[in-house]
Amino acid sequence: MDGLKKIGRFIRNCVELYIPIAAFVALFLIFCFQVFMRYVANNPQSWTLEVEQMCFLWLVLLGACFAQREKAHVSFTLLYDMLGVKGKALTAMLGNLLIAVTFAVAFIPSLRYIWGLMSRAQVTSILKIPKTLVFFPYVIFLGFILVYSLLDIYEEIRVLQGDQRYINKMLNEGKSEAEQAVEDAIQQENGEAKKEEQ
Numbered sequence: 071m072d073g074l075k076k077i078g079r080f081i082r083n084c085v086e087l088y089i090p091i092a093a094f095v096a097l098f099l100i101f102c103f104q105v106f107m108r109y110v111a112n113n114p115q116s117w118t119l120e121v122e123q124m125c126f127l128w129l130v131l132l133g134a135c136f137a138q139r140e141k142a143h144v145s146f147t148l149l150y151d152m153l154g155v156k157g158k159a160l161t162a163m164l165g166n167l168l169i170a171v172t173f174a175v176a177f178i179p180s181l182r183y184i185w186g187l188m189s190r191a192q193v194t195s196i197l198k199i200p201k202t203l204v205f206f207p208y209v210i211f212l213g214f215i216l217v218y219s220l221l222d223i224y225e226e227i228r229v230l231q232g233d234q235r236y237i238n239k240m241l242n243e244g245k246s247e248a249e250q251a252v253e254d255a256i257q258q259e260n261g262e263a264k265k266e267e268q
Contacts, residue, residue, distance in 0.1 A: 085210060086136035090129045097125035117196045124194075124204050131207040135214040141243055151244070155237055158244065159229035162222065170219040177212045184209055 104118040137143050150158060188202040228236040 082139075085214070086132055086139060090133040090136065093125040093129040093132075097122055097129060100125070120194050120196050120199070124199065127204065128207050131211040135211060135218075138215055138218045147244075155240065156230055159226040159240060162240075163226035163230075166219040166222045166226065170216055170223065173212050173216040173219065177209070177216065180212055181209050 100118050100121050104115060104122070107118075108114045134143075150161060153161065184202055184205050187205065188200060192201040193199060194201065194204065225236050225239065229240050
């Protein structure tokens with residue numbers, strides 16, 4: 071069972087971390103190459119734009135999956151922070167429910183369309199890369215965000231039911247980096263004080 075979890079974690083990290091990192095590096099290097107060829111060598115390369123667009127799609131869509139996993143998307147929580155734990159769980163659940171329904175409705179038509187690009191043999195104009203490969207991260211994005219939204223809904227239902235473990239998790243996730251740093255500093259001071267007492 072542990073082996074399957076490790077394999078699953080590795081695949082998830084490949085999709086959400088390693089592929090976007092590779093796409094970013096490729097995007098940056100090709101951009102630098104394009105600038106050099108255009109302004110120094112005076113020999114612009116048309117294929118670079120196609121590759122940059124593909125790398126950008128892969129970077130943004132798969133990187134968004136990682137941001138969702140880490141709950142690192144930008145959010146404005148002025149009203150949310152004023153609510154109690156159950157109010158936070160309810161509003162978060164409504165938001166995740168909206169995302170889950172929208173992405174579930176969009177998943178199959180998007181998959182059919184992108185898979186249909188292959189059957190119609192559609193390719194990019196310069197490098198002849200299959201458009202299915204170019205746009206496939208969108209389907210992965212829909213699937214991963216849908217799963218993360220459903221998992222979040224489950225956790226929020228558990229909070230509404232009063233499960234203390236999920237309540238603590240929600241409260242910890244809602245802390246800002248500054249609040250977390252202050253708590254860590256206090257815990258460190260308390261730990262040092264206990265050592266001195268002993």
